[in-house]
Amino acid sequence: MAAGYSAISSYSRVEIMHLVQQRPRRPIAELVEATGLHPNTVREHLQRLIDAGYVVAETEHRTTRGRPRVLYTAASGEDDASSPIAAQRARDAAVRGDLLRRVYPTGGRETLQPEALHQLDALVEDLGMAGFDPLVDETGLTVDLTPCPHATTTDHRGTLCRVHVGLMDGVLAQAGGPLRIDGIAPSCDPAHCVVQLSLQPAASSPTRSGRE
Incomplete structure (x- = not known):
């Protein structure tokens, strides 16, 4: 790809970014299913987007037993989506x-x-x-x-x-x-x-x- 946002120089990151822009608070499992990528690959792409200030991560609040998921949202400047x-x-x-x-x-x-x-x-x-x-x-x-x-x-x-x-x-x-x-x-x-x-x-x- 020509000069542009290095964080979205990979189409896989473009696809992930598009998904979190469409709907906030996406867990890894949803992004893996939508893209067909390995979970570790999705995590690496998400970290690049977080480091660029385009995505924010939050840990879900659970009232039941089990490990809480990390949820990903496009940075929008709102209180819960501010990078x-x-x-x-x-x-x-x-x-x-x-x-x-x-x-x-x-x-x-x-x-x-x-x-x-x-x-x-x-x-x-x-x-x-x-x-x-x-x-x-x-x-x-x-x-x-x-x-x-x-x-x-x-x-x-x-x-x-x-x-x-x-x-x-x-x-x-x-x-x-x-x-x-x-x-x-x-x-x-x-x-x-x-x-x-x-x-x-x-x-x-x-x-x-x-x-x-």
Whole structure:
């Protein structure tokens, strides 16, 4: 696969990520059955996704005898699905973004509030680490990823795109703020990828991207 999220450079991890995005709190047995992979292989893939901040694990609470299972969920920024790795990465990106805006002031031309800017800081840094060169339009609320490094991937491209969109939305949610992914703009050229963002109603978030 071309440059992209190293954590999903394997289609097996893409498949696992897709499963936990579709439904939270998946046990190993379900993921093994759905993918046909060996349990140890699934555990290794899950650890890569946890280390990347895209998946969180929890031990189920049992009221009966037996060993409690470990359940896996896509990181979403919610209390029970917040990744400390992704949260710390978002905070660090916000600090660097604030510094850059002080060094290269825009003369008050920002169209977004600080929380939304911090979300974009986290998203751009995450995409940059993954090998993308995102172009952000703060006014139009778009992120242009053209040329898409996955454009030549013909097998499973639909699943890969859905997983990628879910990962980007997770980064925004972990950063805390009003921005969310609205979708990918339609195009007849598979290499052309523009992600549309939207501003959601203000709500409190357990994870803050900025400094206290």
